Amino acid sequence: xxxxxxxxxxxxxxxxxxxxxxxxxxxxxxxxxxxxxxxxxxxxxxxxxxxxxxxxxxxxxxxxxxxxxxxxxxxxxxxxxxxxxxxxxxxxxxxxxxxxxxxxxxxxxxxxxxxxxxxxxxxxxxxxxxxxxxxxxxxxxxxxxxxxxxxxxxxxxxxxxxxxxxxxxxxxxxxxxxxxxxxxxxxxxxxxxxxxxxxxxxxxxxxxxxxxxxxxxxxxxxxxxxxxxxxxxxxxxxxxxxxxxxxxxxxxxxxxxxxxxxxxxxxxxxxxxxxx
Numbered sequence: 089x090x091x092x093x094x095x096x097x098x099x100x101x102x103x104x105x106x107x108x109x110x111x112x113x114x115x116x117x118x119x120x121x122x123x124x125x126x127x128x129x130x131x132x133x134x135x136x137x138x139x140x141x142x143x144x145x146x147x148x149x150x151x152x153x154x155x156x157x158x159x160x161x162x163x164x165x166x167x168x169x170x171x172x173x174x175x176x177x178x179x180x181x182x183x184x185x186x187x188x189x190x191x192x193x194x195x196x197x198x199x200x201x202x203x204x205x206x207x208x209x210x211x212x213x214x215x216x217x218x219x220x221x222x223x224x225x226x227x228x229x230x231x232x233x234x235x236x237x238x239x240x241x242x243x244x245x246x247x248x249x250x251x252x253x254x255x256x257x258x259x260x261x262x263x264x265x266x267x268x269x270x271x272x273x274x275x276x277x278x279x280x281x282x283x284x285x286x287x288x289x290x291x292x293x294x295x296x297x298x299x300x301x302x303x304x305x306x307x308x309x310x311x312x313x314x315x316x317x318x319x320x321x322x323x324x325x326x327x328x329x330x331x332x333x334x335x336x337x338x339x340x341x342x343x344x345x346x347x348x349x350x351x352x353x354x355x356x357x358x359x360x361x362x363x364x
Contacts (some may be wrong), residue, residue, distance in 0.1 A: 090144030090175070091115050097150070099130065099157040100191075106130040106157040116147055125357040129158045131166040133361050136167075143172030143205060147179045153189035153218070160192040162359045166227075167198045169206035169242070178207040185218035185286070190352065193222035194344070194359070197277075197333045200228050201324050202260075204240045211247040214286035221283050221347055227333050228258070228266075228276040237276060248284050251320045265335070275313070281340045283347050288321040293351065297324045299347035308339045316343075 093116030098109045105127035110118050115137050122131040134149070141147060153159055169177050185191055187299035193211070200206055213219060224246065229237030246254045258265065265271040274280065275283050283297055301324065308314065314328035326343055330336040345356035 090142075090146070091138055092145070093136065093147045095134065095147075095149045096152075097132070097159070097161075098152045098154075099159050100154040101156050102130055106159060108132065108159065116149070122360065126354065129160060129354075129357075131160045131162070131359055133359065134161060134163050136163075140168035140170045141177040141179065141206070142170045143175030143177050145177045147183045149179075151181075151191070151314050153183065153185045153191055155186045155188045156237065158190040158192075160359065162361060163195040164361045166196050169198070169200050169204040171201055171203040172205040174205070176205045176207055178209070180207075180209045182211045182213075184213045185215060185220065185221075187286070188218035189215075189218045191218075191220040191222070192344075193220065193303040195223075197225040197227055197337065198228070200226065200237060200240060200242045200258075202229060202235055202239055204242065207243045207245075208242070208247045209247075211245075211249070212284070213249055214284060216286040218286040219274045219284070219351065221344055221351075222282075223279065223281040223344070225279045225333065225336060225340065226277070228260075231276060231331065233361060246280070248282075248323065251284060252282075252325075253323050254283050266356055273329060275329040275331055277328070277333055277336050279328040279336040281326040281327075281343055282323055283351065284323040286322070289324070293325060294318050294321075294324060296350050297347055300350055304342045304346060308342070309335050310339055311360045314339060 093114035095116045096111045144314045237260050241259045244256050267274050298316050305314045316326045318324050328336050348354045
């Protein structure tokens, strides 16, 4: 039986406090609101009790952030796309930020299991004055368990309207993409981290974001497999390849922390769930 899950999140201000109203249908919901760094930032942990997404499942997440709100959204563990008998498993995320809103979209990694047929669509609409930090970390197969991703298909769409649109279909049999030095170069983990704004970033700020990212890359074990660029006046992007999730995640966390300090003058404040 397929699972259809829908979660709607609406963030608003109550004085200086970011509060959230959530409505869910099916096996997708949030834990209670958490405020580990004060009332201005609402931390939310999304939970999917079935533990994975199989063929035919569709999960939809919609978030609306009112002016002045700040939401941090994460997950307690990996999103897992399991083997499919032929149907597609899909996750669709859409967020809309009003002027002055801030969003941190920081889920744990996504794992594509052997023979999965998966789609992951992400869209973030930012009004002028809104800003966000987001990441996506994809692992193909389970190399530590000797389960290689030799069959399957994974379609990814990451959209920042008018700024950046990335679409890719990764097929396990596409050896040129997966093993070529101009593709995945034999690695099976790909991480993407971005900072984006609703209006053009000041040159000095964009330069500092790039410098902080490149400094973190320089001290990382993945120094030769990561780079940071500014493909648009409103966006800075970091990309990294790896053989395992852990070093890639460590780099993403380090750069996220540095960007938080540069752009928002905020301490790292890692979500509590990351430390358990």
